[in-house]
Amino acid sequence: MPDLRPQILLIILSLLLLGITFWTGSDLLTKHLLALSYRTIDKLQADQMTQVIFMMSFTVLDTQIEQDKTLTKVNINIGNSLLKSVEMEFPKSNFDEVAIAKTFGLYPQVKKIKNNQPLTVNIPVVLKAIKAEIKQEKKLTFVEVITANKSLIKLNFLFPTTEINMIESMTTQVLNLQSEDVKKLVRYQMRR
Incomplete structure (x- = not known):
């Protein structure tokens, strides 16, 4: 071997x-x-949120203020427009009406928001998300705009349509946005 x-x-x-x-x-x-x-040519910018100047004229119908130990929650019902309500939160204080006027950018000209008071506002709004709940039977869409603003929490709209193209178009127009931004931010939910 x-x-x-x-x-x-x-x-x-x-x-x-x-x-x-x-x-x-x-x-x-x-x-x-x-x-x-x-x-890299294109950089990921995950921390940037869309900012718009919200411009609208409306009439305040009713203001509801709820206070707990640390926060004041405000819900303002609105008439004569697509905007139906605005939700706000402030640290608890004795000057809630002034805080509301400051949020709308009306202070010092307006110190207290009254019912049936017509307002025209120009508010910088940082958008987090847009939720569109489509109600097929009623032919309506409830659109909730969630913001990253310090005190302005939500804007609630009611659109008289259920077509997605029309919803996006109306949202683009009302919020003064680009259509690409609306398509990135909006999430749809169908209700029968």
Whole structure:
């Protein structure tokens, strides 16, 4: 029987040399690739929210103020427009009416919002999301605009349509947005 020890030793040495070569080469290649700077054309901007200037004229129908230990919650019902209600939250204070006027950008000209008072507002609004609940039977869509503003929490709209293209168009017009922004922000829910 022939002696296989030199052949086995040759195979082991060649595998060992191949492994060391591969290890050294991959280490050099990795260091070279990590040293390169990568420039990206499009950057992910996940922390940016859409900001708009909300401009609308409406009449205040009713103002409901609820206070708990730390917060004052305000719900304002509105008439004569697509905007139906506005929800706000403030730290608890004795000057709720002034805080409401400041949120609408009306202070110091208006210090207290009264019922049946016509208002024209221009408010900077940072949008988080838009929820559109489509009611097929009634041919209406309730649109809830959730904001990231400090005190203005929600804007609630009522659109007299159930067609998605019309809902997006009306939302674009009411909020003074680009249609691409509306498509990114809006989420639909169908109700029968």
